[in-house]
Each structure stands twice: as C-alpha cells, then as structure tokens.
Amino acid sequence: MKFVVPVAIFVALALIPLLAAVGVHVPGIVTLIASRVMIFALAAMSLDLIMGIGGLPSFGHAAPVAIGAYAVAVCDAAGVQAAAAVIPAALAAAGLFALATGAVALRTRGVNFIMITLAFAQMVYFATGSLADYGGDDGYTLSARTTVFGLDLLDAKRIYLTTLVVLIAVYVLLRVIAASRFGRALAAIRQNRGRVQALGIDAFAIELAALVIAAMIAALAGVLMANQAEFVSPAYAAWGRSGELMVMVILGGLGTLHGAVIGAAIVVLAEEGLGAVTQHWPLVLGPFLVLAVLFFRHGIVGGARR
C-alpha cells in the first residue's frame, strides 16, 4: 500500500512517452511542461530530504541548482559537453558549496537558518550575474547540449525519458537513505536535536552530510534544467526560485519525498496555466498555499494518507 501513490505518479509520467511510442499524438507543450515538472520535482525532492526529513528549512536551495546549471555553461564554454566531465563538476561544485555554507548555516536554527541560507543563495545570484564570460545578467546560451558517453540522451527528444529515469532513481535512492541508519538519525534530529546529541550522535555531522547530499541532487536538476532550456542565467538562483521549491515541498507533503512531484506539478501548472490568464497569478497561488497549510498540514500526499 505504501508505494501505491508514488508508483501511480511515475506510471502517469511514463504514459507520455508510451502514448507517443504507440502513435498517439502528444502535443509538444505537454511533454515540455511535464519534463519541467520532473526537473523541479528532482530539486524539490532533494530539498525534502533536508527540510521534510531533517527539519532544516533551507531558503536557498535554488543556489545548488544554479551551480549545477552553471557547471554546464562553464564546461560548454570550454568546449566540453561530455556528461562524464559535466556531472562530476556540477556535483563537486554544489557539494563543496553546501559543505562550506552549511558549516556556517548550521550554527543557527529556525528563522535564522532560513535567513542565512537565503543570504548564501543571494551571493550565488549576484556572483553568477557578475560572470561576464558567461553572459553576466543576460545569461549564457549553450552551444550544444550535454552528451552521455557520446549519446544525445539530453536532446529535445530524449530529455524527457532521461529525466524520468533520473527522477525515479533519485527517488529510490532517497527512500533508501531515509530508511537507513543515517536517515533515522536525521529524522531523530528533527524531532529532538539535544536528545540525539545526548545519545552520542554528532548531529552537526549528520545534518551537514544531508545538506551536501541534497545539494548534489539539486545540482543534477540544474544540469537537466540548463540542457532543457539550452540557456543558463542568474535567475536560476533567484530567491523566488528557492521559495517555489519550498512551496512545492510543503504543498506536496513534508517528508514524503514523492509529494515533491505533486507539489512541483501544481506550482509549474499554476505558473503556466494561471500565467496564461493573468500575470498576477501569484495572487491566486498565494491564498491557495495559505489554505493548503491551514487544512492540509501534512501536504496533499500526507492529507490523503490520513
């Protein structure tokens, strides 16, 4: 029973390429939006590891996404498109970023943690904007997409399926981590940090490791995002992005992991759908979020489970 909802979500996402394979016409916009949903879901899911399971509300999770995206741009400018170089570069850069900023941010709790993670993300935002070699504020258009062992797995046709596979693999990985001794310790720290310390567990080290893991997954989302848009800009690190990721996790259901997919779908569809009707679409999404927090304290997935 536990896996009915996540399996249903992934089957639904797999239907799009399946239908196309049997000759049903799927409009390009549907595939495009669905792959956007999946890429955001990947980033939101990694945020759920630290925010939902670990209780660390990072308001700067767009930063590692942007770092992953800029790794693609930097490699592209150097004429490197091989994923074997791009992905390790993205993961290492985001991992180091999380290690350094996390070591500082973890000295604080609660609202202070939110503010300091936001501050670090803003630094990334302005730093990327000052990268004149990569377009500065205007951003950077990729000369070519990343290739995986010489295969064009990230071209416009195949990026959907590749993203789906990555999303499922990351979901399984995060489920395994959540159920492990590490995951148990992380969830325990959220419930009562002092108690866990008193048992002899180094809470700081566990939290820092979780931040690094989450940042690396977010960087992977950034690599996919850059390839999908064939464009990278400081907007990837904008604070609004970090906020959107938080909204996705909270709407979907904190700590559920697959709830992040549903949350991402709602936010992306609201942006696309309501955005077509009015440019003031956040006016609709805002009250909706308030209602969700009031009546679905455990998110849509958590609320349905109860």
Added chain:
Amino acid sequence: MSALLRVENLHKRFGALVVTDGVSLDVMPGRIHAVIGPNGAGKTTLIHQIFGTLAPDAGVIRLDGRDITRLAPHRRAQAGLARSFQITSVLPEFSALENVALAVQARAGSSFRFFRAARGQAGLNAPAMAVLERVGLRARAGMVAGSLSHGEKRQLELAMALAAKPRVMLLDEPLAGAGPEETARLVTLLGSLRDACAIVLVEHDMDAVFQLADEITVLAQGRVIAHGTPGAIREDAAVRTAYLGEDF
C-alpha cells in the same frame, strides 16, 4: 576503590551570579550518588557541566581518570556518559523500539550508513528489545512514543540511557511529574540499575532519594554544604536548616 566520575573544584558564574562555587564530587562505581538542595542551588547547572552542554569557568571533570572537561556532549556520550532530561525528552514520532534502537545505533557509532534499512536490523532491535524488557516497556515497543503515558515516557528515557551501556548515568529529576504508582515503579527500576552503571541522581522527592542513594551531596547556593551517607545527611544540622527542615 577509585572514583569513576570525579568532579574537581568546578566553578561557573553567569555575570555576577555564582552558580557553581568550587564543587567537587566523586562518584563510585555501582553507586547511586544523589545531589540534592533547594531550588537554585545549581544542581541542573552541575549536570549540564558534567555532560558538556555548559562549559565550566574552572575545574576538571574526569571520567575513569580521563579529562573530559573540554569534550563535546556527543563525545562524552561516546566515552560512557548518559543523561536523562528534566523535561521528558523522547522522539515523539518514533516507536518506543525505534527510540531505543537509535540509542543502540549511537552506541555502536554507526550513523553514517546510508543503504541498509535500519528498521529490520536485528543488531539494533534485539538489544533494544532487551532493554525495553528490562524497564518494563516490552508490551509498548510498537507504540509511537508521543502516545505513551508520562510515566512510560520516563521509563523510555531510562531505556534510551541504558541502551547506550553507559558507565555513568546522569538523571535529572527522573521522577518529576510521575504519579505515586509510577514513582514506586520507577524507584524499583532505578534501584535495579546499580549493577549496570553508576548513577548521579538529582531529585526533589526526598523519600525516593533516601530510599535509593548510597551517598548524598547537598548543594546550596552553588556550594557543597554536606556530603555523606543518607543517615549522616539526615542528622546534619546545616542540611536541616538549609533544606530538609526540622521535622524531616
């Protein structure tokens, strides 16, 4: 016999307020050492300093001869100190078994394992179950800790402390808020723990203290005003005026 836990000449002040004023105390293996005193005597502050959640201004704390004065709390726990909290402190979303299994995991120093599911590991669950049995919570193993009764949460806290196989356990008011029946059960349980480890017991329930303690140290205004067996403390004139009252 040498002391297992030795506190030497501890000093701590918050601004002008001296909360620990040259406290020394020796905890012998297999003994229950009670620390009593009026409110504000510095009992909990002392526990905090022994466990490392507060740093003393001066003085030395040794565990089995090793200087632990500057160690972080989780390192002291690894060295063999365990503590319970004045305010009930369990992990409310976990089952009773998971609470204790986490303590076993902490003892094994193995929280950086990412891939095997923790829930089914016999290496964690079997010792956890044995400790739950010992504190009388076996039947509650599967229950979410947040839904246990107050007394059961107290028992669970003791189980978590015990599961770490400590050499010295610091218990800060383990009977606080427990009803008469729960108190009787907890006192029996605490008495039976002597063979597992030495205990530093801070407690306001004087009946329980005089029933359990092998040695008593009395604090008043951050200073040790008396130390001895329960019999000697009961007769001590200074203690009677400072704390116990004439008719105890």
